[in-house]
Amino acid sequence: MSHAAAAANDRTASPAAGPSTRKPPRRTAERILDHTLELFNRYGEPNVSTTLISAELSISPGNLYYHYPAKEALVNALVERYERALQEALTAAGPADDAEGAWLLVPRLFRLCWDYRFLFRDLNDLLTRNRQLETRCQVALTQQTAAVRQRVVRLCAVDGTALNDEEADALATSIVVLLNYWLSFEYVRDPRRALEPENAEAAMRRGARQVQALIWPYLSAELRQRMRPTLSEDALKRGNVAVRG
Amino acid sequence: MSHAAAAANDRTASPAAGPSTRKPPRRTAERILDHTLELFNRYGEPNVSTTLISAELSISPGNLYYHYPAKEALVNALVERYERALQEALTAAGPADDAEGAWLLVPRLFRLCWDYRFLFRDLNDLLTRNRQLETRCQVALTQQTAAVRQRVVRLCAVDGTALNDEEADALATSIVVLLNYWLSFEYVRDPRRALEPENAEAAMRRGARQVQALIWPYLSAELRQRMRPTLSEDALKRGNVAVRG
Numbered sequence: 001m002s003h004a005a006a007a008a009n010d011r012t013a014s015p016a017a018g019p020s021t022r023k024p025p026r027r028t029a030e031r032i033l034d035h036t037l038e039l040f041n042r043y044g045e046p047n048v049s050t051t052l053i054s055a056e057l058s059i060s061p062g063n064l065y066y067h068y069p070a071k072e073a074l075v076n077a078l079v080e081r082y083e084r085a086l087q088e089a090l091t092a093a094g095p096a097d098d099a100e101g102a103w104l105l106v107p108r109l110f111r112l113c114w115d116y117r118f119l120f121r122d123l124n125d126l127l128t129r130n131r132q133l134e135t136r137c138q139v140a141l142t143q144q145t146a147a148v149r150q151r152v153v154r155l156c157a158v159d160g161t162a163l164n165d166e167e168a169d170a171l172a173t174s175i176v177v178l179l180n181y182w183l184s185f186e187y188v189r190d191p192r193r194a195l196e197p198e199n200a201e202a203a204m205r206r207g208a209r210q211v212q213a214l215i216w217p218y219l220s221a222e223l224r225q226r227m228r229p230t231l232s233e234d235a236l237k238r239g240n241v242a243v244r245g
Numbered sequence: 246m247s248h249a250a251a252a253a254n255d256r257t258a259s260p261a262a263g264p265s266t267r268k269p270p271r272r273t274a275e276r277i278l279d280h281t282l283e284l285f286n287r288y289g290e291p292n293v294s295t296t297l298i299s300a301e302l303s304i305s306p307g308n309l310y311y312h313y314p315a316k317e318a319l320v321n322a323l324v325e326r327y328e329r330a331l332q333e334a335l336t337a338a339g340p341a342d343d344a345e346g347a348w349l350l351v352p353r354l355f356r357l358c359w360d361y362r363f364l365f366r367d368l369n370d371l372l373t374r375n376r377q378l379e380t381r382c383q384v385a386l387t388q389q390t391a392a393v394r395q396r397v398v399r400l401c402a403v404d405g406t407a408l409n410d411e412e413a414d415a416l417a418t419s420i421v422v423l424l425n426y427w428l429s430f431e432y433v434r435d436p437r438r439a440l441e442p443e444n445a446e447a448a449m450r451r452g453a454r455q456v457q458a459l460i461w462p463y464l465s466a467e468l469r470q471r472m473r474p475t476l477s478e479d480a481l482k483r484g485n486v487a488v489r490g
Contacts, residue, residue, distance in 0.1 A: 044370060046291065124366045124429055125289060127436045137433050161462075170458030174423065177455075180433075181426035184369055188382050188425075191372045210422075213415030217406075217462035 029067045032057060033081065036074050040118035045075065046125060072130055079136055082116045086140055090147050102151035106211050109144065109179045110204040117195065120180055121187075141176060148172045148179075156218045163218060171218075175211050182207035274312045277302060278326065281319050285363035290320065291370060317375055324381055327361045331385055335392050347396035351456050354389065354424045355449040362440065365425055366432075386421060393417045393424075401463045408463060416463075420456050427452035 035057050039048045050071055054064040068074045089112055093105035113120055127133050149172035156163045163171065186194040186203040194203050216224055280302050284293045295316055299309040313319045334357055338350035358365055372378050394417035401408045408416065431439040431448040439448050461469055 044373065046370065121369045122367060124432055125291065125370070127433065128289065134436050138435075141434060167458070167461065170455060170461075174419065174455060174459060177423060177426060177430050178419065181422060181429065184426065185422050187369055188372065189386060190383075191379050210415060210419060213412070214419060214459065216412065216415075 028059075028063070029077075032059075032064060032067055033074070033077055037078055037081075037116070037118070040078070041116075044121055045071075045118045046122060050074075072132075075126065075130060076132060078116065079119070079133060082112070082119060083136065083140060085112055085115065086143065090143065093147070093151075096147070096150035096154055098154075102155045105147060105151055106175075106179070106208050107204065110182070110207050113180060113183055114200055114204060117183055120184060141180075144179065145172050145176045148175050152215060152218075155215065159220050159223045161218050167218075171214060174214055178207065178211050178214070182210065273304075273308070274322075277304075277309060277312055278319070278322055282323055282326075282361070282363070285323070286361075289366055290316075290363050291367060295319075317377075320371065320375060321377060323361065324364070324378060327357070327364060328381065328385060330357055330360065331388065335388065338392070338396075341392070341395035341399055343399075347400045350392060350396055351420075351424070351453050352449065355427070355452050358425060358428055359445055359449060362428055365429060386425075389424065390417050390421045393420045397460060397463075400460065404465050404468045406463050412463075416459060419459055423452065423456050423459070427455065 032053070036048070036053050039053060039056060048071075050064055050068075051061065053074070054061045057064070068077065086109075089105070089108040093102070093108055096102070119126065123137070127137065149168055152171050152175070153163055153168050183195060183203060186206070193199055277298070281293070281298050284298060284301060293316075295309055295313075296306065298319070299306045302309070313322065331354075334350070334353040338347070338353055341347070364371065368382070372382065394413055397416050397420070398408055398413050428440060428448060431451070438444055
């Protein structure tokens with residue numbers, strides 16, 4: 001099917017389909033992305049073909065091709081979504097000088113890793129095949145590291161031992177490694193269960209706790225104690241973790 | 246080619262080949278593994294076919310099939326090698342009560358991750374396709390965690406702040422995550438250079454330093470100072486790191 005034919009197909013519902021399937025191109029593009037993300041997350045990006053995607057969506061391969069001329073275009077569009085969601089998470093976590101609000105960032109970033117887990121699952125493989133991802137991943141890591149660094153520095157300055165530059169760099173880097181690889185680690189520890197949707201909250205909670213533990217030695221006994229029991233399921237579901245008990 | 250024919254082929258050098266190619270089956274099997282490991286590490290396991298392996302080795306597909314009837318058999322044999330190397334690394338690092346010798350373990354485990362980097366590169370994908378790996382990876386992680394835990398507990402008890410159980414568990418887990426994912430993280434930060442063989446030493450050195458940084462807050466200022474400048478290129482090449490400056 002030509003681009004033009006696919007476009008026409010997209011704008012005009014086939015006679016057999018009801019009016020509810022008449023969707024403007026923009027919405028179709030978003031719907032394709034939603035389903036693709038789900039399929040990538042469930043089966044892994046290398047195992048999902050564009051044929052499978054169009055079959056799952058009940059659209060013609062030509063229609064899919066009109067919106068995304070290759071699987072790489074789908075990956076890139078999903079990475080753009082991820083980048084926007086990362087910005088939102090960084091903004092939503094509040095300013096860096098809100099010491100206790102700093103904790104909001106950790107579950108938000110874990111949630112992001114969960115929502116886009118296909119990216120982290122086979123990142124090395126994706127990077128090998130898609131050079132556009134290279135710079136974008138570097139930017140995302142740099143942003144995460146900077147945001148985490150600001151917050152741990154602030155948290156420790158307000159409550160515990162002030163971090164020197166070397167400690168702050170090392171701590172932020174270790175936290176970013178934990179954030180981005182924790183779910184993979186959970187998967188290796190328990191491939192049949194850890195990343196089933198019903199267990200994801202628990203996996204993220206363990207990850208958030210693991211991040212907390214990195215900061216323990218720098219915090220006052222009092223704040224440490226207060227942080228302990230607060231990683232409730234509810235807080236994680238809301239995408240935030242209260243610091244006060 | 247039948248198994249028997251392949252076996253015969255393996256034992257009898259073809260008339261064109263010189264006497265140096267006359268290798269007993271055991272050695273051929275090992276040679277196949279050496280080359281396969283190299284190819285897997287260079288291109289990623291999913292991108293290496295048995296056809297490529299036999300072509301690279303200049304052996305017939307039947308001969309390869311005689312030794313390893315599927316790619317999975319090659320992966321499993323390499324995992325066995327990895328497991329043996331892990332045991333050797335754990336043994337070579339000395340007993341857990343040798344506090345300063347504890348550091349020997351970190352560069353040895355990084356070296357292992359480097360030598361078998363194909364495993365860690367696409368571990369999630371491998372686990373999905375090869376259920377035999379599941380238990381074996383869990384055992385390897387458990388062994389690593391136990392060995393690391395014993396050593397950090399000892400190191401901190403001798404020199405710094407004694408760790409409680411919760412701290413020791415968290416610290417050992419974070420170190421194991423860093424050990425197993427650091428090279429992937431390096432790759433994401435710099436896909437074109439980080440894991441080129443000439444840069445691998447530096448990548449492992451940064452990883453070992455990152456692990457050290459996790460333990461810093463628990464150590465006395467004096468030991469911390471002594472540990473600092475000792476992660477020399479030489480030490481990493483020898484697979485060990487001196488604690489004394």
